[in-house]
Amino acid sequence: MEWYSVLIILVGSLMGIFTSYTDIKTGFIFDNHVFPTLFLVEKAKGLENEEEEVQLPKWMEKIIIPATEIGFIVYLYLGLIKGDYLLAISGILGFFIGLVLGLILYYTGAWASGDVLILAAFSALLPYPLSLAKVVAPYETSYPLYPIAILFNSVLAVFPFLFVYALGVLLVRKNTKRLKDVFSEKAYLSVEVTLWLLVGTALAVFLNQIGFSVGRIYQYVLTIVLFVVFGKYRKAGDVAGLVSLAYLVYLVGTDALYAFVKLLAVMYSFKVFFSVVRVLREEALVEEVPVEELREWDILGETIYIERDVVKRDRRGFFEVLRDAIRTGSIKSQNVYRGEIIASPTAEGLKKEQIEKLKELVREGKLDNRFLRKKAMPFAPSIFLGFLIAALWGDVFWWLVLKTAGL
Incomplete structure (x- = not known):
């Protein structure tokens, strides 16, 4: 294992342990546990957070963990010795990509500012996958976009616990109707969405067959555009999806049906996920x-x-x-x-x-x-878990994509 991989994992783990503990214990994230430079700037400008009574040892509050700074320095050093200027600034780019992703959740009301900073710091440490990661998307090795994997890992890894908790709440309250709705309400949307997504693939295959080369990136863009259009014109999307499925079955036989069923299973899983989130939002975590x-x-x-x-x-x-x-x-x-x-x-x-x-x-x-x-939830532990999975194993979402595609 490379020296910098060991350093990144150790520093990230130290930061993750401290931030997870303080988030669970007090609901606060201390800047000096994540980005000490920011803490010093705020202190110099008199912008520190208001003093709050927190049940933590004083030594723990004063610990300095320069996680973000180490991410900047490590990739700057690696980039300069390899003559790769994108790599040299990838720690900084990863930080800002993680910051933007976190801010999206912040402005939806899901995360606090401390959670955003944690994701940004982990992103500075891991803008690219380490050699330990075996399942990564092609774009994540070419560009500093691995923060996307950290975020999705944190969400997908914690989902089983949220799922059990939400179902437990419904069982305790004997809300059998809501429990049934988690699995059955609007399940037909999973079929529709699967058909809509299939149109992009079928259209790309058709264009390639008649001589127009459509790369994977363009196929993704085409699929997204069609998905948005079909969201407004659902019947047209359903018809186009059925035609696309028939076309793919004609070309490759039952393998197309098998791929369709797997994609449908993934979409249904997302439907259950959204239903569980709704239960959490409306019943388990609100009053x-x-x-x-x-x-x-x-x-x-x-x-x-x-x-x-x-x-x-x-x-x-x-x-x-x-x-x-x-x-x-x-x-x-x-x-x-x-x-x-x-x-x-x-x-x-x-x-x-x-x-x-x-x-x-x-x-x-x-x-x-x-x-x-x-009711407030500490998200620092799940972000830490997403970082560990990304560093030691890879991208859970990309693994799901590969499994859906039969790879």
Whole structure:
């Protein structure tokens, strides 16, 4: 094993252990455990986080783990000695790619800012797969895009635990209808989505047969474009999918049917995943409370906003918004908050001023005195697990893609 692989795994593991512990114990991530330079800059500018009572030993709070900086330095050194300038800046690029991926989850209300920084730091340490990783996508070895694998690994690895927890909640509450819905509600969408995805493959095969070369990247882009179009024109997508399946069966026989069934199994798994997430969001990890019970740092499970002097609330989660965007074929139309947003499910939690505003709206009779409040979940351990899997084994999502393709 190369010296830098050992260093990356050791530093990443040290950072993962500390951040996981502090996240579980206190709900806080300390910058000096992830990116000490950022901590020093904030301290110099007087921007440190407000002092909070945390049940941690003082020595633990003061530990310095320069994980992000080591990622920058290691790849800068490797790139310079190999004359590879992309490799030299890959630690920095990986950091910003991880930052962007984390910010997407941050703005959907799923993650806090500390979780975003953790993913960015792991991405700086692992912009490319190490030699230990045996299952990686081609683009991940050519470009510093391995942060995508870290993120997907963290989500997919923790899913079995979330699945068991969600089903356990439904069983304890004897909610058999909701339990049945996890597996059966809108299961037909799995068939539709599988057919839509098949159209891109069939069209690429057809174009290649008549002399137009369509590479794998173009095939992916074509599939995504068609998928968005079929989200708006579903019947056309279903017909095109059935024609595509018949065409592929004609070309390669029953192997096409086998591939279709495997892809369908994967899509159905995603359907169950989204159903479990919905159960977690609506039942297992939320509670309905009056405004008097809301406290600073509580996380709302809904968005309260004012549009044309009318107070409105939206209890859709990120996945429902994404689903509606696919159905309508317009992401822009899902941006329904055209007025003043009073409070929303940001992972940073409610501020005192927001709570006072909500109380005022309740007193004025403009808002029902019932609010969804989320129960906080520590995500640092799952991100750490995603890093370890990426470093020592590879890309779980790409493995699923290969298995779906029969490889």
